[in-house]
Amino acid sequence: MKTIAVLAAMLLGALVQAQTGTSGNISATVPNVSGTEGSVVFGLYSAETFMKAEPEFAVSADIIDGKAVAHFEDVPHGTYAILVMHDKNDNKKMDFDTNGMPLENYGSSGNGMSYGPPVWEDSKFDFDGTPKQLEIRF
Template sequence: MLAGEIILTVANVRSSDGYLLAALHDCEETFPNEGDALMYAKVKAVAGKTRLRFSVDAPGSYAVSLFHDENDNGVLDTNLIGIPVEGYGFTNNARGTFGPPDFWDAIVRVDGGVVAQSIELTY
């Protein structure tokens, strides 16, 4: 049974190169680690805005982390000191101080129906 959908409009997509890779998390212990996500989405990047969606089976609190994999290597590329050189973002446009935001800053509540979120990529 479908509990709802999270529809993301990702803004500030720099180019149509590569893909947007998104991970849906349902607990703070896994967020934002890619390998531990509940679900994944991969959509072709569209310069300007790109849309993607997650369908969830259970009501609850969820957070999405995503990045623009411009060179299609499956990795968020960083510079020599670890700062991302590809665009990234989180639900609620949550930001961390030195690293990713806290799970609780990025959660959206799904109780049925559609939850729409706009995420602005940071490059």
């Protein structure tokens, strides 16, 4: 009987641990911010919201020694992408020149350096709830 109680306790512990592993924290760092004006805005997006709607999570980070760091907490497991922008004038939106070129630096979790907007397939990553750290370059 004692053995059954121990096995039941171990099974219950494993189930609780499996359920708590469904969300976790993601940290993202931009190590190459040029200039100290404004802040760096980070958005964590799903496939449904990427480049279409507000992010699931958003963080604005100060620039310290050319670097900005964001922490997303209690993120459910899933597939995400992070978009980042150096918001030099703190207006919380990307500013463009009259010819349509961005006036502020940006990047995505895929670190693709192509011309044009970020692409979901190049930016996405899977998140299983274990702590994740990403470096995103402008």
